[in-house]
Amino acid sequence: xxxxxxxxxxxxxxxxxxxxxxxxxxxxxxxxxxxxxxxxxxxxxxxxxxxxxxxxxxxxxxxxxxxxxxxxxxxxxxxxxxxxxxxxxxxxxxxxxxxxxxxxxxxxxxxxxxxxxxxxxxxxxxxxxxx
Amino acid sequence: xxxxxxxxxxxxxxxxxxxxxxxxxxxxxxxxxxxxxxxxxxxxxxxxxxxxxxxxxxxxxxxxxxxxxxxxxxxxxxxxxxxxxxxxxxxxxxxxxxxxxxxxxxxxxxxxxxxxxxxxxxxxxxxxxxxxxxxxxxxxxxxxxxxxxxxxxxxxxxxxxxxxxxxxxxxxxxxxxxxxxxxxxxxxxxxxxxxxxxxxxxxxxxxxxxxxxxxxxxxxxxxxxxxxxxxxxxxxxxxxxxxxxxxxxxxxxxxxxxxxxxxxxxxxxxxxxxxxxxxxxxxxxxxxxxxxxxxxxxxxxxxxxxxxxxxxxxxxxxxxxxxxxxxxxxxxxxxxxxxxxxxxxxxxxxxxxxxxxxxxxxxxxxxxxxxxxxxx
Numbered sequence: 001x002x003x004x005x006x007x008x009x010x011x012x013x014x015x016x017x018x019x020x021x022x023x024x025x026x027x028x029x030x031x032x033x034x035x036x037x038x039x040x041x042x043x044x045x046x047x048x049x050x051x052x053x054x055x056x057x058x059x060x061x062x063x064x065x066x067x068x069x070x071x072x073x074x075x076x077x078x079x080x081x082x083x084x085x086x087x088x089x090x091x092x093x094x095x096x097x098x099x100x101x102x103x104x105x106x107x108x109x110x111x112x113x114x115x116x117x118x119x120x121x122x123x124x125x126x127x128x129x130x131x
Numbered sequence: 132x133x134x135x136x137x138x139x140x141x142x143x144x145x146x147x148x149x150x151x152x153x154x155x156x157x158x159x160x161x162x163x164x165x166x167x168x169x170x171x172x173x174x175x176x177x178x179x180x181x182x183x184x185x186x187x188x189x190x191x192x193x194x195x196x197x198x199x200x201x202x203x204x205x206x207x208x209x210x211x212x213x214x215x216x217x218x219x220x221x222x223x224x225x226x227x228x229x230x231x232x233x234x235x236x237x238x239x240x241x242x243x244x245x246x247x248x249x250x251x252x253x254x255x256x257x258x259x260x261x262x263x264x265x266x267x268x269x270x271x272x273x274x275x276x277x278x279x280x281x282x283x284x285x286x287x288x289x290x291x292x293x294x295x296x297x298x299x300x301x302x303x304x305x306x307x308x309x310x311x312x313x314x315x316x317x318x319x320x321x322x323x324x325x326x327x328x329x330x331x332x333x334x335x336x337x338x339x340x341x342x343x344x345x346x347x348x349x350x351x352x353x354x355x356x357x358x359x360x361x362x363x364x365x366x367x368x369x370x371x372x373x374x375x376x377x378x379x380x381x382x383x384x385x386x387x388x389x390x391x392x393x394x395x396x397x398x399x400x401x402x403x404x405x406x407x408x409x410x411x412x413x414x415x416x417x418x419x420x421x422x423x424x425x426x427x428x429x430x431x432x433x434x435x436x437x438x439x440x441x442x443x444x445x446x447x448x449x450x451x452x453x454x455x456x457x458x459x460x461x462x463x464x465x466x467x468x469x470x471x472x473x474x475x476x477x478x479x480x481x482x483x484x485x486x487x488x489x490x491x492x493x494x495x496x497x498x499x500x501x502x503x504x505x506x507x
Contacts, residue, residue, distance in 0.1 A: 014298075016298035016301065016302070016324055017301070019320075019321075019324065023311035023317055023321075024310045027310060027311050027312040115297050115301070118305075118310070
């Protein structure tokens, strides 16, 4: 339990996605704080330091997720960020976070395309928290 | 401005030059199209040469002599047959026998011009051909645009239906693998969310059916005398349970029965959409006031709420298909994004209109006016 007793901030405007990931992460021992808008996320970040952040790119604004990423990394570069998005396939907007250059721009450590499978999310969380 | 390329294929040099001269400064004004149509003329002295030019770049109009040395005009038509779909062929001949005319027409010739012809006769023939070409082009463009709109619509529908399926799928997987721990309350909540998403999906499908019926004009309409107030009352009763849960008061302001000639189902759609919106986007313990008035051959329906209001910049797009205003207040409100677009289409069918005034944080007022007379 001690290994998993870390706090994850999850930001998404999809109530169902948020709820589904939250209950599954809690079931394996994480503490999960959720925020369903950019403003809410920024409030949480201002008042606490999560161990990892999972953020959706497209919320009220097309690029709300980018702002959240930048704010987190400006606060503490070492907080890992996973960005989940359906945007790559849907809008033809193409970007990734594989090379250093891409990561410097997107400010996320990992990009996952929606629909995200929980096993996939868990694997990335374990990998990022281990390193 | 449009320019049509004319290829004249005739072994008589005088004929080719004559056509060129006649068309050099000639232009046609085509009704329904802005601007004039001009012509450029290319010449071919034989069918073989014409074939080369057509292969390189097919002209819009081909003036073709029947009798040519070597390959004949009919032979040429047969050769280019499948390729001249875009080219309008006008046969020019001194002694066009009925037989030749029939053969040429079978090969797709559009018109005949008997030699000798005056420049005026040539121009009249080309004017008609140009109109035909331009209008055919317009029709094609319109068909393409319609296709594009249809595909765009389908892709949005697919996306909107995929979202609830993804959500429900996610819940079912968690339930099946018991991945959310042992608290039964969590699973109860998941079941509830699944049902909510299914209800949303059903509403979307119903709205889509309403929309396609209205748009295709196939909805079987039954125009009878209807009391608008009575329809309003029924719609308010339908909305009552969801309003009561949130302490919202619904009130109808209407004096006497207000008769109009309408399809009752269509009036119900208008009221149900406006009233359910007024409830959905209201604050807890708010109010919805529905007013029905008649005067000067028109019925006015006013639905006023005390809800979150609409930003001025969002008002313009509100009545388009699939528009859902996304902000913190509307995040958890489910909707198809079709309701108001349906209301607008119906209002137009009744020779009326729909408008909205709104104050952010204070509420919105939707007004629909309809003609009392039977819609055509």
